[in-house]
Each structure stands twice: as structure tokens, then as C-alpha cells.
Amino acid sequence: MDSFVRDQWYVAAFGREVGRSLLGRTILGEPIVLYRRIDGTVAALADRCVHRRYPLSESQLLEDSIVCGYHGFTYDSGGVCTAVPGQTRIPRTARVPAYPVVEQDSFVWVWIGRPELADPTTIPRAPWLADPDWVTVAGMEPLNARWSLLVDNLMDLSHETYLHGGYIGTPEVAETPITTEVDETNNVVQVSRRMADTACPPFYSRSTGIEGRITRWQDIEYHPPCLYLLHSRIAPVGVLPDADGTDDHAFHAKIVYAITPSTPTTTYDFWNVARDFARDDDEVTRYLHDSNHTVVMQDVVALNLLETVIAAEPPGFQELSINIDTGALAARRMIARMIAAGTPQRAVQPAGMA
Amino acid sequence: MSGEDGARVYLVEWVPGTNTLMGTCFCAAQMISQDPNELWDWLHGHPDGHV
Secondary structure: OOOOOOOEEEEEEEHHHOOOOOEEEEEOOEEEEEEEOOOOOEEEEEOOOOOOOOOHHHOEEEOOEEEOOOOOOEEOOOOEEEEOOOOOOOOOOOEOOEOOEEEEOOEEEEEEOOHHHOOHHHOOOOHHHHOOOOEEEEEEEEEOOOHHHHHHHHHOOOHHHHHOEOOOEOHHHHHOOOEEEEEOOOOEEEEEEEEEEEOOOHHHHHHHOOOOOEEEEEEEEEEOOOEEEEEEEEEEOOOOOOOOOOOOOOEEEEEEEEEEEEEOOEEEEEEEEEEOOOOOOHHHHHHHHHHHHHHHHHHHHHHHHHHHHHHOOOOOOOOOOOHHHHHHHHHHHHHHHHHHHOOOOOOOOOOOOO | OEOOOOOEEEEEEEOOOOOOEEEEOOOOOEEEEOOHHHHHHHHHOOOOOOO
């Protein structure tokens, strides 16, 4: 069975990665070259010259066209071949596929699937990443592991206690019961873990300045296949939102992951931490970047190891699931259903968006 | 249970202080289990066994 969900939007890059040079990425097994046109918009073309399959990402950008670095086949930003060497006749089949592209919320999204089905309004949103009222640190790490392992990882945060102790994990994360909600109509899986009285991990004590125990909420909102949001709320213990919903006495972070399958056993892990506190404190910014990068690398090492183990297992290997896995199992089932359906899914927008 | 927009929503709550999961279907049928796979099978099996 295909392990990818096609006819979906995927994050191919951060917008800041795409400029007036050629960037090659492989998304769901499809090699793609990305670049920014002179007018600032992003183009995405198949990264193979029709002539001898040379990677266009290893070629030359000339105004808005790519000149193949092997024999000079030239393509405009729509993928149409406009020049070939030594002759005036350009074969009618000389074109490379162009991918639908949307730049939104700091990401460059590409549509993988049937282009006629691409609807930009179905892209799930992460508005904090491009909101001047929030400060974001971010990065991308390639994983030598299948994308489902990253989904499992992020949907069950009890692993923070063991894999990320001393950074974001405390004993209470693994000990606290979760609530899982599956919206089959809108294709969203939510997992909520509300810790009323818990130790404050260094990630939050050093960034917020809270020295005592805290009330910590972790509300996951996963929009399969690509966008994962963790709404993190930190406050001194017992401090809750006001009755009218305002929450000025708490610290909020939006932990956003874009999970983009590259090949069947490799994945792009786009990580982001947006915060609404200590916005002018560069030291906090550096700390959160470095600390979260360390956490991401702990996951990378663990998932790369797990991939080697799973790849060596016979098909249908046995697993054992317990209560902490309820959300990850729900995500797996939703993804399996989307793969089986093979049709685009209706998207809903994240909580807190007007 | 149905969402605000009439969506098909399933809820699974881990009952605090226990090993038990409580599943609620969008049709309001409920089941308890200590096996999340069993519970998801039952929820996604709607309407079989949902009364």
C-alpha cells in the first residue's frame, strides 16, 4: 500500500529558504526545484530536465527561467520549454510539470497530486509564525525515518518524560491522563493533556522566569498529513484563564511541526516555536532556539534508530499499545483512511483563529 | 458526539486515577475499555453495537 497521502498540500520549505537560487527538495518521492521569481512569487517545477533527466536544481537561473546545466534546455516558471540548443523547433512535449504553490504562514506549500484538485483554502493555518505579535524560532532537520514515526512521536508526548528529560519533560507528562477527540468530518485529531500542578521544565522556567510549580496545558491539534500544532499554555500553578476567555496571566507557545514525507524512509521535520512572551529578549530567543533544536535532535537520533530496527523487522511485526497511545492510534487510523480514500480532505482552521 | 458544525466527532477520555478509557461516539453511545485499539475499533464500527 502507498504510505503517502496524495492530493494534499505539503510544506516544501520555509519561505526564507527560497530565493534567487535553485533549491531541490524531494516531496513524496517527487523531485522538485523551487525558486523565487523576480516578482517575488515562488515557482516549483519537477526537478528533472525532459532531455536527459539532469536535475534542474543543479542548473542556472536566468531571470525567471531555468537553463539546464547539462545541455541548455530552458524552461519558464510554468515549466514550458522555451529554448533548446542548436535548433529552432522545440518539441511539443518539452515541458516539465509545474506544481501549485502557496506561500503562507512562513511556509512554502506545494500540492502533491492532481493539480486540478488543488484548493489553497484547504491549507491548514499556523498564523502565529508570521504574526508580528509573536516571536518564532524555527529550523528544519531531515530524518532518516519514515514520516509515520514522527507522527507517532508527536502525538504521544509522554515520551517527553524519558527522551527529553531536563529540557521539556517532567514526570507529570507521562503520568497525566489524556483526552483524545477525533473529528472525522474535518479530519482533525486533538489530544489534550492538562497538568494542574506540575514541575516546570527548564525550557519554560528559563524562558518565562517562573520559579515554582506550574499549571501546564498541552493541547495538540493535528491536521493530517502535514501540519501539527501544539498549543502550550504555561502559568503559575492555579492560574487559569478568566471567565471571559482572556488569558493575560499565562504564557503561550505554539509548537508547530510540518511533517513532510520525502521518500518512504526519509522525512523533512520543519519545527517552529512561536511565543507571546519575552518578545524583546534576544537571550530567550537564543535559548529557545538552541533548546528546541536539542530536543528535535534527540527525536532525530531516536527515530533514525527506530527506522533501522523497523526496516529489519518482518512485515506485520507486533506492537503493544496502551492508554498513552490513544491519540497516535487515532492519527494512524485517520491517515490510513485518507490514503484509502485518495481524495482531498476538507480542512478546518486551528483553534483561536477568527 | 457531534461537533459544533454537525461533524462526526469521537471522544476518548482516560478516566483519571484509573486504567480505563471511556469512548463516546457521535451517536452518544459509550463504551469503556482498557485497550485503545479495541475502543477505536468499536467507535469506528458505528453503528454496530451502538445502542
